[in-house]
Amino acid sequence: MESKPVSKTDGSDFPPDLSYQSGFGNHLASEAIPGALPEGQNSPLICPYGLYAEQISGTSFTSPRKLNLRSWLYRIKPSVTHEPFKPRIPGHGKLVSEFNQSNSSLTPTQLRWKPADLPHSPTDFIDGLYTVCGAGSSFLRHGFAIHMYSANKTMDSCAFCNADGDFLIVPQEGRLWITTECGRLQVSPGEIAVLPQGFRFAVNLPDGPSRGYVAEVFGSHFQLPDLGLIGANGLAAPRDFLVPMAWFEDCSCPGYTIVQKFGGELFTARQDFSPFNVVAWHGNYFPYKYDLGRFCPYNTVLIDHGDPSINTVLTVPTEKPGVALLDFVIFPPRWVVAEHTFRPPYFHRNCMSEFMGLIRGGYEAKADGFLPGGASLHSCMSPHGPDTKSYEGTIARGNEAGPYRIADTMAFMFESSLIPRICPWALDSPFMDPNYYECWLGLRSHFKPGSRRKS
Ligand SMILES: O=C(O)Cc1cc(O)ccc1O
Numbered sequence: 001m002e003s004k005p006v007s008k009t010d011g012s013d014f015p016p017d018l019s020y021q022s023g024f025g026n027h028l029a030s031e032a033i034p035g036a037l038p039e040g041q042n043s044p045l046i047c048p049y050g051l052y053a054e055q056i057s058g059t060s061f062t063s064p065r066k067l068n069l070r071s072w073l074y075r076i077k078p079s080v081t082h083e084p085f086k087p088r089i090p091g092h093g094k095l096v097s098e099f100n101q102s103n104s105s106l107t108p109t110q111l112r113w114k115p116a117d118l119p120h121s122p123t124d125f126i127d128g129l130y131t132v133c134g135a136g137s138s139f140l141r142h143g144f145a146i147h148m149y150s151a152n153k154t155m156d157s158c159a160f161c162n163a164d165g166d167f168l169i170v171p172q173e174g175r176l177w178i179t180t181e182c183g184r185l186q187v188s189p190g191e192i193a194v195l196p197q198g199f200r201f202a203v204n205l206p207d208g209p210s211r212g213y214v215a216e217v218f219g220s221h222f223q224l225p226d227l228g229l230i231g232a233n234g235l236a237a238p239r240d241f242l243v244p245m246a247w248f249e250d251c252s253c254p255g256y257t258i259v260q261k262f263g264g265e266l267f268t269a270r271q272d273f274s275p276f277n278v279v280a281w282h283g284n285y286f287p288y289k290y291d292l293g294r295f296c297p298y299n300t301v302l303i304d305h306g307d308p309s310i311n312t313v314l315t316v317p318t319e320k321p322g323v324a325l326l327d328f329v330i331f332p333p334r335w336v337v338a339e340h341t342f343r344p345p346y347f348h349r350n351c352m353s354e355f356m357g358l359i360r361g362g363y364e365a366k367a368d369g370f371l372p373g374g375a376s377l378h379s380c381m382s383p384h385g386p387d388t389k390s391y392e393g394t395i396a397r398g399n400e401a402g403p404y405r406i407a408d409t410m411a412f413m414f415e416s417s418l419i420p421r422i423c424p425w426a427l428d429s430p431f432m433d434p435n436y437y438e439c440w441l442g443l444r445s446h447f448k449p450g451s452r453r454k455s
C-alpha cells in the first residue's frame, strides 16, 4: 500500500464528492478494501489483511440493547500503540468539564454576546475552542458544556479525542472537513456534525477563518426525539443523517500527536502513525452529520405560537420522562400563518435554560443585536421574549398581516434542564453586550382599563 502524507495544510485532499452511508442509529458496515471485514465474528484469531480488531464502546457493555452503542474497527495498528499521555504544554486553560465555583459563576441576568472576532494568529480547532457555560460534571457522567470556537488553521499532524462526552458541532462560518476514524465528513454552515465520545478526529479548515458553536454532553448520547402525535414522519428524518465510509491512510509519521480531552484538561501522546488507519468498521457507534435544510418543520396552522420543542432535531434525555439534559432545537425558514395571534416567540420564563446561536439571517424575536455568530443565554426562570422593536412592529402590523415566509434564517437553541454556570472569559469577554437588558426597557404599558379590545 502506498503511503499518503498525513499532514494536511489546506484540506485539498478531500474530494468534493465524498459519499456517505445513511441512517440514524443504524447498524452500518463499511470497507475501504473489499473483504476487510471479518465474516461471522468480530474478533477472529487473524483478521483479513492482517488488521487488528478494536472495539469502541459508547455505552456500558450491559446497557439495554436499544441504547447499546459500539463499533468494531479493523485497523493497521491498534490505538494503544503510543507513548504515555503527558499534560499538554502549554495548557489550554479555557475548557471546563466540571462546573463549580472555582471555574465559573452564576447569574440570572439575561446575557448576549456579539460574534467573536476571527483569530489573527494561527489557531487550530483545538486552540480556538473555549467553554462559554455548562453544568454538571464529566467525571460524574451527567452534565453538559457549551463551547464556541474561532479558528483559522487546519490541525497539523494531530488528532483530537474527547474522552469527556459527545460533541455536537454547529459551524457558523467556514466549512469543516473532519477526518475521523470511521472516515471523512464535509460539514458546511447549515449542517451539523456529531463526534461521539472517544472518536479521534482532525479538523481541516478549507475556508481558513471559521467560527461556530459546540454542545458537549456527558454520560448520554444524542437521540432523535419521539414524534408522538405528529406520527411516523416529520422533523429530522433518520435517513438524512450521513455517516462516513471507511477511509484510511497508511503512513509512518513520527511525531503524530493525539490530544486527549480528559476531565476538561488536555493530554498529549506521541505515536508514529496516523490514527486514521481504520480499513473497515461495523457497528452503531459512529460520527455523523445532518443538513438542517432537510428538517421538516411542523407548526401552527391556525392560532397561537407553538412551543419551540416542536423543532427539536436531536435530544439527550434524562431519566425523567420529557426532561432533556440537552435539546438541540432549530428555528428554520418557514411559513407563518397564524390568525389573530402574536406570532413571534412569546414573553416567557422557563424552568429550562436556553442558550441560543444564529447561523445566518435574523431571528424573529430580536430586531437588533442578535447577530450571526453571536449568542444569548436565558437561564432558568429569567424572563425574556421579543425585544421592543419586534413587539411594537408586530402590533403595528396588526391582525391583517397575511401569511408570510420567514426566509434566509437559521437560529438554534441548546436547551437544558440543568442550570448553567458561566465561564469568566465569557462573562468578561469584550463581545459581551452589557446593554442587552435595554432591548426590553422600551416595552411600555398599553393598559387601558375600560377599553377591552377584542383581538
Ligand atoms: O426564547 C427564545 O427565543 C426561544 C423560544 C422560541 C420560541 O418560539 C418559543 C419559546 C422560546 O423559548
Ligand SMILES: [Fe+2]
Residues within 6 Å of the ligand: 348, 350, 354, 378, 384
Ligand atoms: Fe425562550
